[in-house]
Amino acid sequence: xxxQPYVSxxxxxxxxxxxxxGSFLIEKGMITRFCRAVGDNNPRWQAVTDGxxxxxxxxxxxxxQFGELMQNSFPDGLLHGATDLETHLxxxxxxxIETSINLSNIRERRxxxxxxxxFVIFNLTYQNQRSELVATCRxxxxxxxxxxx
Amino acid sequence: xxxxxxxxxxxxxxxELTPLVKKPTPRQLVKWAGASGDYFAIHYDKDFSATxxxxxxxxxxxxxxxxxxxxxxxxxxxxxxVKRLACSYRGINFPGQTITCxxxxxxxxxxxxxxxxxxxxxAENPAGENTVTAKAVIxxxxxx
Numbered sequence: 001x002x003x004q005p006y007v008s009x010x011x012x013x014x015x016x017x018x019x020x021x022g023s024f025l026i027e028k029g030m031i032t033r034f035c036r037a038v039g040d041n042n043p044r045w046q047a048v049t050d051g052x053x054x055x056x057x058x059x060x061x062x063x064x065q066f067g068e069l070m071q072n073s074f075p076d077g078l079l080h081g082a083t084d085l086e087t088h089l090x091x092x093x094x095x096x097i098e099t100s101i102n103l104s105n106i107r108e109r110r111x112x113x114x115x116x117x118x119f120v121i122f123n124l125t126y127q128n129q130r131s132e133l134v135a136t137c138r139x140x141x142x143x144x145x146x147x148x149x
Numbered sequence: 150x151x152x153x154x155x156x157x158x159x160x161x162x163x164x165e166l167t168p169l170v171k172k173p174t175p176r177q178l179v180k181w182a183g184a185s186g187d188y189f190a191i192h193y194d195k196d197f198s199a200t201x202x203x204x205x206x207x208x209x210x211x212x213x214x215x216x217x218x219x220x221x222x223x224x225x226x227x228x229x230x231v232k233r234l235a236c237s238y239r240g241i242n243f244p245g246q247t248i249t250c251x252x253x254x255x256x257x258x259x260x261x262x263x264x265x266x267x268x269x270x271x272a273e274n275p276a277g278e279n280t281v282t283a284k285a286v287i288x289x290x291x292x293x
Contacts, residue, residue, distance in 0.1 A: 030184075037184035038212065039171065040219045044227055055231045056218035059211055064186025071189060077201045078189070080210040084235040146202045 006116040006145065007106055011073045018102040021062035021124075026053070028093040034060060052090035058126045058135045059085065062099035066122070066139070074118070074143035081119060081140035089134045096129040104138075115145040154226040157257065157264035157289040166224040166252035166268065171216050173208050175244045181212045208242035213281045217270045220250040221285045224268075232265065233286040240280035242272070249273045252285070264289050 005012075031053045035045050038054070045054055070078055091097060105121040119142055126135040173181075178192050187209055190197040195206050214236040221231045242248055252270035259265070270283040 033180075034184045037177065037180040038215045038219060039177065040215075040222075042219070042222060044222075054215070054218060054222060056211075056215040056234065059215070060185040062186075063211075064188065067187050067189060080238050082235070082237045083211060083214050084233075086233045087231065090230075144202075146200065 006143075007108055007118055007120075008073055011103070011120075012106060014103045015106055016103070018100055021065045021099040021101050024061045024097045024099065026091055026093055026095045026097060030060075031057060031093065050092075052092050055087045055090075055135075056085065057091055058087070058097070058099075059083070059137065061097050061126060062101070062124070066101065066124070070120070070141055070143075073120075074141075077144035077146045079142045079144070081142040082138070083140075084138040085135060086137070087135045089128065089132055091126075091128075091134055095134075097134060098127045100125045100127075111144075115147075117145070118143040154228055155224065155289060156292045157266065158292050160254055160257055160266050160289065162254050162256060164254040166220055166254075166270070169216060169220045169223065169250040171248045171250065172246070173212065173242070173244055173248065175206070178206070178208060178212070178244055181209055185209070185211065187211065203241070204243075206244060208244055208248075210236075210238040210281065213238075213242055213248060213272050214283070216248060216250050217252075217272060217281065217283045217285075220252055220270060221268065221287055224252070225287045225289065228290045230288045231285060232288050234270075234283055235285075236281055236283040238281055240274065240278055242274055242280050247275055248280070255284075264291055 034057050102123040104123050107119045111117045122139045124137040128134050250272050252268045255269045256267040266287045268285040271279040272281040274280050
């Protein structure tokens, strides 16, 4: 019987490529929902006319699609390893943010108890409707095998 | 959170950021899942979590990252801005446990006429362990 590769060919073939995750029209309610979820009541994020989103808000833009990609690729164990966010411009209500993703690197190794681990690095780019770079984020995901081998 | 503005000239290395205390509940985790789109079941289903080798439902790492982002933006004041937040997830937080977010200034520099402060941030669990650590770069206005 051929052993199933820990990292699928589908994911491996995406290494070095970039693709769009989605386009997100920013509504004031999205920012409010984010702030309520974090418990951040800073009035700066609540200004009606010239409000802006907290810098970490962009992490949510495409978060569901990113999560599904990772969970489908690694249905066993999966955790965030690192998040490196750089912000260049504020995100404001009525902005349209395009999120794209680049699969930068996959590193596999056999760890303790002979179980597989993989470190998968993605670079996400966020651009607004004026094609201005709003933010970039490097996400490192840690996948781990839970079943006994 | 302070309404007052901190200025670049007033900051010294080793200055502490005002701590931010959080106690995420299961309800908050659900709210975060809705806001972020992170519906991975390790954050709401303890039986599923057990199949992943985890001792229970765990707090989303990126929610804790956003707590550290809040720590930084609160300190930066209404005119400051967080330019970089680089987080490493080193441990697990559980709902119902207190997370204390702390930080201190590690450096300051001027580049192309802009004033930046570097900070080390971390999230402590009740055992005093740093479950998430971060480096932040914050732009601050000048009294100039």
